[in-house]
Amino acid sequence: MMSMNSKQPFSIHPMLHEPKYNPLHSSSEALRRACLPAPSLQGNIFSGFDETLLQRAEALAAVDIQKSHPFKPDATYHTMTTMTSMTCTPTPSSGHLHHPSVLTAHHHHHHHPGHHQSSQGLDGDLLDHLTPSGMSLGGMPGSDLCPSASHNAHAAHMSAMNHMQQQHHHQQSINMHPHGLAHGLPHGSMGGHGGEPEPDPRELESFAERFKQRRIKLGVTQADVGSALANLKIPGVGCLSQSTICRFESLTLSHNNMVALKPILEAWLEEAERAQREKMSKPEIFNGGDKKRKRTSIAAPEKRSLEAYFAVQPRPSSEKIAAIAEKLDLKKNVVRVWFCNQRQKQKRMKFSAAH
DNA sequence: ATGCATGAGAA
DNA sequence: TCTCATGCATA
Numbered sequence: 001m002m003s004m005n006s007k008q009p010f011s012i013h014p015m016l017h018e019p020k021y022n023p024l025h026s027s028s029e030a031l032r033r034a035c036l037p038a039p040s041l042q043g044n045i046f047s048g049f050d051e052t053l054l055q056r057a058e059a060l061a062a063v064d065i066q067k068s069h070p071f072k073p074d075a076t077y078h079t080m081t082t083m084t085s086m087t088c089t090p091t092p093s094s095g096h097l098h099h100p101s102v103l104t105a106h107h108h109h110h111h112h113p114g115h116h117q118s119s120q121g122l123d124g125d126l127l128d129h130l131t132p133s134g135m136s137l138g139g140m141p142g143s144d145l146c147p148s149a150s151h152n153a154h155a156a157h158m159s160a161m162n163h164m165q166q167q168h169h170h171q172q173s174i175n176m177h178p179h180g181l182a183h184g185l186p187h188g189s190m191g192g193h194g195g196e197p198e199p200d201p202r203e204l205e206s207f208a209e210r211f212k213q214r215r216i217k218l219g220v221t222q223a224d225v226g227s228a229l230a231n232l233k234i235p236g237v238g239c240l241s242q243s244t245i246c247r248f249e250s251l252t253l254s255h256n257n258m259v260a261l262k263p264i265l266e267a268w269l270e271e272a273e274r275a276q277r278e279k280m281s282k283p284e285i286f287n288g289g290d291k292k293r294k295r296t297s298i299a300a301p302e303k304r305s306l307e308a309y310f311a312v313q314p315r316p317s318s319e320k321i322a323a324i325a326e327k328l329d330l331k332k333n334v335v336r337v338w339f340c341n342q343r344q345k346q347k348r349m350k351f352s353a354a355h
Numbered sequence: 356a357t358g359c360a361t362g363a364g365a366a
Numbered sequence: 367t368c369t370c371a372t373g374c375a376t377a
């Protein structure tokens with residue numbers, strides 16, 4: 001009953017996928033379990049008795065939390081973006097941005113829209129027990145590390161180049177960014193031609209590593225790469241954020257996304273190295289920006305509760321989301337988005353673990 | 356490096 | 367409404 005996630009991301013055609021990267025199968029369950037936050041529950045959760053498990057999950061989540069706390073979860077966003085229109089930055093058109101785009105690769109998959117889970121014992125039990133509270137700990141303090149990004153200043157940029165890649169199916173098109181992009185998808189996806197071949201995870205992995213290394217050698221930051229991409233006049237390709245470049249290097253993008261971005265970054269890298277060789281042009285540093293969007297921060301206890309719910313029911317109904325939101329004293333939308341992001345995260349983890 | 360968010364497109 | 371690609375804000 002849980003295999004609805006068998007959607008393989010890919011762009012390729014239906015018949016093109018390689019057997020190798022196909023994680024579905026039972027392995028996905030194993031993997032998922034490996035990623036689960038609640039160790040004690042793992043064994044049975046997906047087996048079948050949801051209700052009991054739900055209660056346990058709940059209990060587990062509520063264990064440490066027995067407190068009340070003064071925390072006020074919303075307030076988070078005041079979106080007042082100032083327009084920063086630079087070359088690349090997506091300018092918020094009307095209030096904020098518009099834009100991302102897409103790679104849509106879903107053809108075959110899908111999930112059940114309306115009724116997946118059946119056991120809803122949770123509305124009552126689980127939610128009742130939960131204590132949205134304050135602190136507890138025991139969980140995970142932060143083990144954050146990361147030096148982080150700084151923005152240096154030199155960059156290399158180049159000018160034109162083109163590649164052509166096109167496809168026009170409606171199903172999958174990768175498009176990058178906001179402004180006027182189109183979608184260009186690498187590798188041979190449609191039409192059967194011989195565009196870019198290898199959807200090979202192996203290759204992607206090594207490329208990402210090489211990319212990072214060479215990028216550093218060029219003295220360019222992830223952010224620089226992102227903006228410099230616009231200088232490559234690849235149709236449909238504009239700039240990308242530091243986040244995306246970072247995620248590409250760390251392989252934390254979906255397989256499809258990695259495959260789509262690879263040729264673009266590869267083109268940039270070559271151009272950048274070529275450009276550096278001859279003359280270094282100026283860095284294109286644009287700076288400016290005042291952005292005021294605030295990020296919601298979900299406290300650890302609430303997060304643990306959400307994880308517990310997620311372990312049992314990754315796709316809660318709207319009603320359930322509302323109930324959870326209320327219990328945790330979070331906005332419904334925040335909860336909904338959290339679940340969405342959690343699913344994406346798990347999917348990526350599953351995939352990478354499989355390879 | 357990541358968490359939370361937006362938005363387009365597909366169900 | 368969900369998924370997926372992306373991004374801003376932030377630790």
